[in-house]
Amino acid sequence: MSTDGKLLRFAVGEEDSGGRVDKFLVQKNRDWSRMTVQSWIRGKRVLVDGRPVKNNYRLHVGERVEVQEPPPEEPNVEAESIPLDVVYEDSDVIVVNKSRGMMVHPAPGIYSGTMVNALLAHCHDLSGIGGVLRPGIVHRIDKDTSGLIMAAKNDVAHQSLAAQLKAHSVERVYVAVVNGNIPHDKGTVDAPIGRDTKNRKRMAVEHKNGKPAITHFEVMERFQRATMVQCRLETGRTHQIRVHMKYIGHPLVGDPVYSTNHRKFSIDGQALHAKVLGFFHPRTGERIRLETELPKDITRLVDRFRVQTG
Incomplete structure (x- = not known):
């Protein structure tokens, strides 16, 4: 099994016995599609009691299933000169009145035209806590929801705003x-x-x-x-x-x-x-x-x- 990515372990209970391993894993994590899980199985990223299996392998009570998720791809997100309706801005925080139809940050297959692309061009400096795809992003609103959303320009501001959201x-x-x-x-x-x-x-x-x-x-x-x-x-x-x-x-x-x-x-x-x-x-x-x-x-x-x- 590859050593990159996140390693997850699951125990097979009585209610899971006799079921296919690919269906078992999709039930354990709703964010995984069956097609994705099957590709991991073919790539030997899924082991049952330490050995690789096929997609249609039937599980038994007491077996342990290990999944080695592949590392997330981190594409390069480019700054884009996209107009922003800036409501408030200083050296720590920027608040934007987001228009309907604009995604807040890139997602798989969509790496341009988002608020993050616009912020990178407008601010130059953003908090790195959110990673490459979500720099400065403290909270989100849906693509087709308009309105106010804040972003952090540095890690200290990001931590403070995130703590306020949690509280x-x-x-x-x-x-x-x-x-x-x-x-x-x-x-x-x-x-x-x-x-x-x-x-x-x-x-x-x-x-x-x-x-x-x-x-x-x-x-x-x-x-x-x-x-x-x-x-x-x-x-x-x-x-x-x-x-x-x-x-x-x-x-x-x-x-x-x-x-x-x-x-x-x-x-x-x-x-x-x-x-x-x-x-x-x-x-x-x-x-x-x-x-x-x-x-x-x-x-x-x-x-x-x-x-x-x-």
Whole structure:
């Protein structure tokens, strides 16, 4: 077995006995595809009790499965002169009002056109804690979510901002337009979120294996067939607002993943905007609170709902 990458070990229990090794490993880590696992097996990166096996090998109780993940590829991420809407900037922190459609950082197969590419050209210096693909990135918002996101220019600032996120002292307020009429003026969704067991590309409320997730919401305006809400995050799980709103029966308007009628609305992606961002400055300790206006596409959407409501 190769010695590079991360070594993981799994024990075969009674519930796993008789199952194929490739299916066993995909169940153990939802981020692995079956095709990827099978390529590792062919490359002898997977051993059962110290010996290589084939994809269709049937496991037995008590066996130990070892997986040697290959080292992650670190492509060179180039600086690109892409316009940024900078809301705040100093020698430690930069806050950008990200446009809808822009990815925050590169991902496999996409190494240009992201906010990181733009930041590298704009700032020159960014924190190295996030590695080559995520320099300066302390938190993320989805590609098709617009709004405020902060990045760190040095490691000290990055550590401070990350600690504030972990302590829930960062204020993050979003505005969303959801399907249907929410009957309550305000509420809290406290439901753990994890990888959807039926679709690994989506997230879902998973009471067994999910991580704690809390979203506070308050109705801002009601329309005939939609509601505009303000959502305040207490935690920051992937797709948290989108998953929680779907969970209570009110998926976001335009959401291509969690809403079944997203094509009915003239908006490219979910109607979600990170409107408020507040944090303590990592060097001075000063409380900084920033706020943006809703983007034009959400404003037009809301105006149409108002006209329809009469």
